[in-house]
Amino acid sequence: DIVMTQSPDSLAVSLGERATINCKSSQSVLYSSNNKNYLAWYQQKPGQPPKLLIYWASSRESGVPDRFGGSGSGTDFTLTISSLQADDVAVYYCQQYYNTPWTFGQGTKVEIK
């Protein structure tokens, strides 16, 4: 199984400041034949299902604010919230879909400082 490890487990950021979440996979999720990273990011608020933010590591889902950005390749990925808003308080998960079993990171809780 591909193990997804996120860091940090939690972080507190001031409103308007940048939040950075890292995700590391135990093996590469870059498929060489199409040069795509099989990596997605989700946001989950209490009592709600996860919401897709980013797919293919850096493609933003329709309707997602452009303050959310994904980057990285191979085994190391980053979700950046460029200017944290109160509505961004949530737990964020990365997930690989390179091969089954699909696996999620343990989650990163983002709070307001």
Next chain:
Amino acid sequence: QITLKESGPTLVKPTQTLTLTCTFSGFSLTTRGVGVGWIRQPPGKALEWLALLYWDGDKRYSPSLKSRLSITKDTSRNQVVLTMITMDPVDAGTYFCAHIVGGGNSGYFDYWGQGTLVTVSS
């Protein structure tokens, strides 16, 4: 507009079988590249992928749960059913179904149901 909704028992006894139904609309499971997956989340814990079913009948299971899981589809009813045998209290949590897109029998979850909370207790 794609929607999914999970339904099933909220309480099952240990050793019993759990049957959950995902009823969806806005897409067809006969469309190339489309799939439906099941994911669960114990209270306060992380997401865990369980199983998925693709448009062409391809089925995949979590290796750790494969012996206990079965996923089937009823295309005419727009439903996907997940069955888990021999339930244990550690299986308690919220169970989600989700639409998969991405092509090539891989992809990500772009639409999720609201989830259904399952308690396992005698």
